[in-house]
Amino acid sequence: MLKSMEIILWNVKYGRSTLKVYLQKKRHLIKKHLPTFLIHLYPILNRISTSCVSYILPFIVPTNNLCFERLIEYPKVWEYLALNKKDLILDIGSGASCFPSLLSRKGFRIVTLDSDPDRIIIQKRALDEFSGEIRHNLQLIVADAIFLPFKKATFDKIMLISVIEHIPKDKVALKETRRVLKENGICALTFPYSVTPQIPESEFDLRSYSEKDIVNRILKPTRLWIIKRYLFRKQFLRAIYRVISTGWFIILDFLLGIFAHNLENLFGDETKSSICILKLMNTN
Numbered sequence: 001m002l003k004s005m006e007i008i009l010w011n012v013k014y015g016r017s018t019l020k021v022y023l024q025k026k027r028h029l030i031k032k033h034l035p036t037f038l039i040h041l042y043p044i045l046n047r048i049s050t051s052c053v054s055y056i057l058p059f060i061v062p063t064n065n066l067c068f069e070r071l072i073e074y075p076k077v078w079e080y081l082a083l084n085k086k087d088l089i090l091d092i093g094s095g096a097s098c099f100p101s102l103l104s105r106k107g108f109r110i111v112t113l114d115s116d117p118d119r120i121i122i123q124k125r126a127l128d129e130f131s132g133e134i135r136h137n138l139q140l141i142v143a144d145a146i147f148l149p150f151k152k153a154t155f156d157k158i159m160l161i162s163v164i165e166h167i168p169k170d171k172v173a174l175k176e177t178r179r180v181l182k183e184n185g186i187c188a189l190t191f192p193y194s195v196t197p198q199i200p201e202s203e204f205d206l207r208s209y210s211e212k213d214i215v216n217r218i219l220k221p222t223r224l225w226i227i228k229r230y231l232f233r234k235q236f237l238r239a240i241y242r243v244i245s246t247g248w249f250i251i252l253d254f255l256l257g258i259f260a261h262n263l264e265n266l267f268g269d270e271t272k273s274s275i276c277i278l279k280l281m282n283t284n
Helices: 004-032 042-060 068-081 099-105 117-127 132-137 170-180 211-222 238-246 251-267
Strands: 088-092 109-114 138-142 155-161 181-193 225-233 274-281
Touching: 004 068, 004 099, 068 155, 068 181, 068 225, 068 274, 088 099, 088 170, 099 109, 099 117, 099 132, 099 138, 109 117, 117 138, 132 138, 155 170, 170 181, 170 211, 211 274
Parallel strands: 088 109, 088 155, 109 138, 155 181
Antiparallel strands: 181 274, 225 274
């Protein structure tokens, strides 16, 4: 069982690396706007700031997109995929998140694909700080989910964690997912869910999925079968989630994971706002 605290601790460690890479990419902009008298002090200021920020900020800001929802999604995806060391895993759209590197650290072979080159660059440079085994197990590719650069039936397991709601041609992306998934392979899929049509909570979300959408946009185009499903309600404390996802101490996510999740199951309104996690199988 993958524990929330293990995810948090790895995110802090891996987050220091991705954050340092991000700072390096922005360094020229910082230097450009420094007052003239500070230019000569820049090397010293840069060393101090990079050191402080890379060690302190991951404890304050949930880097790598780690938020309360991920602390529910990652363990459930881990459970649904039932990974073994022989599996070849495809991760679509995780970008610079800590989850692919956590899996590779555990000895699993994983290919992470993202359409954003900057996220892949950050992930790749961050990996340079870790042992060869993690780098060897994790392959990074820039590509679009609607045209996967792989042969048919390449992967044993595939995961799309809060991705398809951002893809305009989601049905095409899911057809591609099925194409590269082996027979009897497992796909773990997470997305915003609502019983009735809802306006997306985030400007980056194109849609949420109702029961009708699950059938018409996921099952019919892919001909995959639902083996398990799980609903995580997030209406009851939604305002707190928004605070957590934009900052504050990362440990609050863990505390919410202990207490708020049970409150959601008791009192949350699943008709308004939920995260759906599906375990799908390719039965051909």
